[in-house]
Amino acid sequence: MKKPLLAALTLVMFVSACGAIRTSRLNPFNWFGRAEATAPAPLAAKPSDPRLLAAQIIDLKIEPMPGGAIVRATALLPNQGWWEAELVSGDPGPDGVLTYDFRLFPPLTQTAVSTPRSRQITAAAYLSDIQLGKVSAITVQGQGNALTSRR
Template sequence: MKTPVLALLVAATALTACSRIQNSRLNPFNWFGRSEPVAVQTVADLKPADVRPLVLQVLEMTVEPVPEGAIVRAKGLPPSQGWWDGELVERSFEDGVLTYDFRLTPPLQGKPAGTPRSREVTVGAFLSNIRLGSITQIVVQGETNARSSRR
């Protein structure tokens, strides 16, 4: 008779702890929220190491937790079809803010503009749990806008 009561008590305690963990900063799914628009950073004195141009517009940006860390995924809109070799290139890391440039290689020959949906390009970058420990905000920037996600 004591065993079912004890099991019920343990189960109730575990459920209470789960709701606290669900809303805590220990839960990796709470680390980064939805992205939001931010101002584009300009660095006039620095020449980028990567000569590929920035994507025209960053449409979406998410930080998706995985067991080993997180995947930063961004969707961008270049000016025409045929852009390739997309990559998130780390620009800077200061005061807990990691900034990526969304860079693409232009088409080798002129391409039609096409519909916006047909031009979308998605790229990603992996961040380990160790690296995430010092990051409070991630910014992905394009030519005309940038998107940010905070812890």
């Protein structure tokens, strides 16, 4: 009777100590914070990609996964029918900020405006642990705004 009780108390003590890991930098779920609004960076005069920048970035999430992280951004567009969305990245700058441009093609024909939910489009990119080692912040920019998530 004493051994199972002692084992249960020991287990409870170990599990209660896990609360400190939740807020630790060792926890991969704490690698990047919430996205905050920033001003978009100036673009090159003639980008090599013919797609347009998204009108407004409304959400940015960095989701940890084994071997790296997924950068997922959602944009709100002026109407429906935009296609081939992609997060186009550059090299991390000297300050460790990795900037993505949210690029996509406009509709080929005139389309409805409808509800904001129907005009949202999501794009994602994968970053390995090696790529994340050089990065201190990730920025996704559109035409009107940018969102940044920092470590």
